Amino acid sequence: MQNQVVSREEWLEARRALLLKEKEATHLRDRVNAERMALPWVRVEKDYVFDTPDGRRSLSDLFDGRSQLIVYHFMLGPDWEAGCPGCSFLSDHVDGALPHLNNHDVTWVAVSRAPVAKIEAYKNRMGWKFPWVSSASSDFNFDYHVSFSPEDLGGDKVFYNFTSIPPEEANDELPGLSAFYRNDKGEIFHTYSSYARGPEELIGTLMILDRAPKGRNEDSTMNFVKRHDEYADAPKASSCCH
Structure with missing residues (x-):
């Protein structure tokens, strides 16, 4: 840490200057959000089928009675x-948001190509509750x-990410987020997708770290991240059965 140490008055001057830029960023975010809301939509013509713990479900079924669907493309x-x-x-940041999303007419679903059994096993390991389905039976991920x-x-x-990239920069799976709308007629529209670092703002921990003295303290994007049960001080799972 090589930050300059100054008087309270000098700090206040620097902080006020940064506040102006923070307000600019907030206003820019508002404008970007407005443009995101104004994006044209594309009708979803293909009938996608997903495997779930309760059997096969269509894309329409994933809305769970709501008009808006957010799909997280989980690797x-x-x-x-x-x-x-x-x-x-x-x-790790999703479960607490679910009641608020559902109340706002939004359903969140994670989608992966792994079979349901593998998804359920990993979901149980992580202790998550959000819906997670398999697209192994469809072209959805592709x-x-x-x-x-x-x-x-x-x-x-x-x-990937709306452009062509060298295959060595890709993988068999990559992350992303897509949004869909279903109208009263049952028609479904693809309204938005975001890839790579696009969904980063959904990660509240990063937003907190950005305000900590050392920030993200990373050598490359999120290179410090582990699964939450793999940190040295992570609580160990109980061996008891209940």
Whole structure:
């Protein structure tokens, strides 16, 4: 830490100057949010089917009676042993938000290509309650550009985050978030998607760290993150059965 140590008066002057920029960022965020709300929509024509603990469900079923659906594209491939640490980090922040989202006519669902049994096992390990389904039986992940076949990765370019990237910068699974709307006729529209660091603002821990003296204290994006049960001081799971 090499920060300059100054008087309270000098600190107040610097803090006021930063406050102006923080207000600019807030106003810019408001304008970006307004433009996000004004984006055109695309009608979803394909009938997607998902595997769930309660059987197969359509995309319409995932709305769970609400008009808005947020899908988190969670990185957990069919042959993965555990979920992505970064996706797990974000997902640690979801359960507390669910009552507020549901009350606001929004349903949150995580989607992965792993089979339901593997999803349920990892979900139980992490202690999460949010809905999580498998898209293994459909093209959903491929159509929304978060899963890539060996043929995709063997080509010259991969389409991710609305652009073409070298396949060596990709993986068989990548993160993202997509939003959908269902009207009274039952028609479904794709309204928004965000990839890479786009959903970062959903991770409240990062927003707190950004205000701590050392910030994120990282060498590369989120390189400090582990699954919450893998930290040295993480509580150990009980071996007792109840």
